[in-house]
Amino acid sequence: MPAAMLPPAVAVGELPVVVAVATGFGLLIALVGIWVMWWLRTRSIGAMLAVVVVVAVAATLAGVVAIIMRMIIEGPVKDFVLSVVAVGGLVGLGVAFVLAKRVVRESRRLVAAVRDLPFVAPQGLPAELQTIANTLEEAYARERALEGARRELVAWVSHDLRTPLAGMRAMAEALEDGVVSDRATVARYHGQIKLEVERLSAMVDDLFELSRIHAGALRLSRSRIGLADLVADTLAGAEPLARAKGVQLTAEAAAAVPVEADPGALGRALGNLVVNAIRHTPSDRTVVLRAGLDAEGMACLSVTDCCGGIPEDDLPRVFEVAFRGEAARTPTADGGAGLGLAIAQGIVEAHDGMIGVVNDGPGCRFEIRLPVVGG
Ligand SMILES: Nc1ncnc2c1ncn2[C@@H]1O[C@H](COP(=O)(O)OP(=O)(O)OP(=O)(O)O)[C@@H](O)[C@H]1O
Ligand SMILES: [Mg+2]
Structure with a gap:
């Protein structure tokens, strides 16, 4: 008014x-x-x-x-x-x-x-605080799982480093003290030490590669390549291992399937699958490498082996860092550190692709799918 x-x-x-x-x-x-x-x-x-x-x-x-x-x-x-x-x-x-x-x-x-760890989100909070609490709970759970995996990795890797180092030390001391002097044993010790050094170097390289993948620092230099060439190179690289193990390694590559990829990195991912397949296939059985297009028109690389199948419970876990199947956990001369598949997955995902595994016939089939480049 x-x-x-x-x-x-x-x-x-x-x-x-x-x-x-x-x-x-x-x-x-x-x-x-x-x-x-x-x-x-x-x-x-x-x-x-x-x-x-x-x-x-x-x-x-x-x-x-x-x-x-x-x-x-x-x-x-x-x-x-x-x-x-x-x-x-x-x-x-x-x-x-x-x-x-x-x-x-x-x-x-x-x-x-x-x-008050372990953190459990309190209930009945106002909406924003409830969202924060729920997100925190998820993040803590993820962090706990990651921390567990990291601790497991450190434990396994240090074990894997310690075992061959102890062997190398014993052999070096025996050579130094003249405990072994016959030419054949000395040559065998030298050969064994060289082999272990190569294995340890490969493991350190894998750990370094994995840490780069996890830090998002994997640098790919991508170019247009054909899957058939990649398969041929991988086959040539794995041939000596297959021959030594008595495993038949064959390849079936369809006509040119072009993808935009880093040939070195993708070759390494495929190589890891092939080495695993050879390692887990008994002699006289076969490992088949295939390249082609799948039903959805994606480029597909697959490695089929005769490993006898991976236990169903292990199937979703094989790509985890440091995961090794029951048999692979017993240290053997060719036992790995459980890094190969995690590295392969990191590389494939950096190429906007997918990697998976299914049990198939007398063994299992690992598959890599990548987008095809047009034209
Ligand atoms: N082709 C396969 N057949 C049967 N089991 C497999 C196969 N590939 C992988 N696995 C299982 O998955 C586990 C993890 O494989 P991954 O390649 O990551 O590690 P690794 O081969 O044990 O060691 P690394 O590759 O570091 O030398 C293996 O220990 C094995 O149990
Ligand atoms: Mg492996």
Whole structure:
């Protein structure tokens, strides 16, 4: 209502009445506000803040209405309006205080839960805090799993390093002390030491490669290559191992299937699959390498062996870092560190591809799928 229309004066005695009416309305609105906020307690903090604002405005408006009603009769406008606005503000502050106390209390609950490891997300928090708590719980679980895998890897790798090192040390000492002197044994010790050094170097290279993959620092220099060439190179590289083991290694590559790939890295991934296949196939059996297109038009590389099948429980785990099947965990001359498939997976995924394994016939089939380049 414009000031000019207001009556010139309101009796000073009206002030307590107007304040009392505004306070009454304010308390009523505050109670409603607190009830609405209790009802919204697991919803967004934004929704609760909106309630605070609505409460503050409603309380102020209620006061203004009260003052206007009194002023139609009489009164000094300024003081009344100011005191009513002050009451409205106080009501808003009171409700905001209640909200702030709740936010602080719930945040403290969350912090206490985070400190109390293993972290389990407390329930019944406001929406944003609940999302944070749930995300934290997932992150902690992931971190715990990763930490477990890392610890396992360190334990296995240090074991794998210690065993051949102990052997090499014994052989070196025997050579040094002249305990062995016949030419044949000396030559065998030298050959064995060289073999172990090569194996340890390969393991250190694998660990380095894996740490680069995990750090996202794998640099691919991609070019257009044909899968048939890649298969031919891998076959040539694995031929000596297959011959030594008495395993027949054959390849079937369809006509040119072009992919955009780093031939070195992808060759290494495929090589890891082929070495595994040869390692797990008994002599006189076959390992087949295939390259072609799958039903969905993706480029597909597969390695099929005669390993007797991987236990169903192990199938989803073979790509985990440091995973080794039961038999592979017993240290043998050709036992690995459980890094080959994790490296292959990292390389394939860096090529926007997928890698998988299924049991197939007398063995299993590892498959790499990659997008084909058009044209
Ligand atoms: N072709 C296969 N046939 C049967 N089991 C396999 C085959 N390939 C992998 N596995 C199982 O998966 C495990 C992990 O394979 P991965 O290549 O990652 O490690 P590794 O061969 O043991 O060691 P590394 O490759 O580091 O020398 C193996 O220990 C084995 O149990
Ligand atoms: Mg391997």
